[in-house]
Amino acid sequence: MASTTSNISEQSKNSTSFTSVKALSESPELTSIPPSFTFTRNPNDEIVTDPEDDDPIPIIDYSLLVSGTPEQRAKTIHNLGKACEQWGIFMLINHSVSKSVMEKMADQIFAFFNLTEDEKQEFAGKDVMEPIRYGTSFNVSMDKVLFWRDYLKIVVHPEFHSPDKPIGFRDATADYCERTWKVGRELLKGISENLGLEANYIDRTMDLESGLQMIAANLYPPCPQPELAMGIPPHSDHGLLNLLMQNGVSGLQVLHNGKWINVSSTPNCLLVLVSDHLEVMSNGKYKSVLHRAVVVSNKATRMSLAIVIAPSLDTVVEPAKELLDNEGNSAAYVGMKHKDYMQLQRSNKHYGKSVLDKVKI
Ligand SMILES: O=C(O)CCC(=O)C(=O)O
Numbered sequence: 001m002a003s004t005t006s007n008i009s010e011q012s013k014n015s016t017s018f019t020s021v022k023a024l025s026e027s028p029e030l031t032s033i034p035p036s037f038t039f040t041r042n043p044n045d046e047i048v049t050d051p052e053d054d055d056p057i058p059i060i061d062y063s064l065l066v067s068g069t070p071e072q073r074a075k076t077i078h079n080l081g082k083a084c085e086q087w088g089i090f091m092l093i094n095h096s097v098s099k100s101v102m103e104k105m106a107d108q109i110f111a112f113f114n115l116t117e118d119e120k121q122e123f124a125g126k127d128v129m130e131p132i133r134y135g136t137s138f139n140v141s142m143d144k145v146l147f148w149r150d151y152l153k154i155v156v157h158p159e160f161h162s163p164d165k166p167i168g169f170r171d172a173t174a175d176y177c178e179r180t181w182k183v184g185r186e187l188l189k190g191i192s193e194n195l196g197l198e199a200n201y202i203d204r205t206m207d208l209e210s211g212l213q214m215i216a217a218n219l220y221p222p223c224p225q226p227e228l229a230m231g232i233p234p235h236s237d238h239g240l241l242n243l244l245m246q247n248g249v250s251g252l253q254v255l256h257n258g259k260w261i262n263v264s265s266t267p268n269c270l271l272v273l274v275s276d277h278l279e280v281m282s283n284g285k286y287k288s289v290l291h292r293a294v295v296v297s298n299k300a301t302r303m304s305l306a307i308v309i310a311p312s313l314d315t316v317v318e319p320a321k322e323l324l325d326n327e328g329n330s331a332a333y334v335g336m337k338h339k340d341y342m343q344l345q346r347s348n349k350h351y352g353k354s355v356l357d358k359v360k361i
């Protein structure tokens, strides 16, 4: 086992090829996790609860936003704003991505991770700007501890990329991404209005015509000591919104009012997370949500699929001028080009919201 463990850290630091957590998890002799995967937890982070009955995770009805009466739309926009301010995460129901489209996408993600290790390694990449990147852990070049997670990240907009295998992956991804992109843009119209701006404000100023859409598929294989490992450490996402689907195995937790809260995993449900660039452009009115993926099972594989809806890479993201005045509402963040923000995230060895803190005034 020791040799596999040292291989993991050495290989992944020095070349693009690595041992996946999936391969490690499937090795018959594995009864404990290699020491490099032991995540030291802060005791304060160990208290986790379910949402209180009187403060549930907000639910937003997408159909009312796009085809409700003017009153229903206005109420939904109000609720959307409240959800972004108070939680930074909400459950989206009655959206336009059908169950069969979601299922097809989820099946293809599993099919990708079920390719042979050699086939997957073809897509192993190091640079954050590579359009297709299969990898493991969180940020291997910086991680001192390894994380119990394999991932596949693909840029799908403004230019569509896809691995050429498994069969059917490209079509399912193109369909799913086109639909979720549309959902994301509609939500951002509602959010613009909630900020008191014209509906197309975010679309226009964030240059979403050339906006960045990425998929990040995460695989958390069964783990012999789930309580010692971590899937993804606490972090917030770059971009405006993250539309997240899970496979029914739980593991996502969000920080809400200083407490870690379990987010249940309903298959085919879309969870929407407020990301860093929405915090910046709203000048802090909305806060990106701090979240983590814990490992819960020694039997089940967890899968999550994040769709990142983000400004174009050349957009300088800064607080909307319309939200600033001379009476106490001064800019709380400096502007930074989206691609520079991504590079900063990549070169950052700390978790949490430490990248966002670098642009905070
Ligand atoms: O697995 C999850 O639920 C969270 C994934 C995540 O945070 C991410 O991909 O950025």
Ligand SMILES: [Fe+2]
Pocket (backbone or CB within 6 Å): 235, 236, 237, 291
């Ligand atoms: Fe995330």
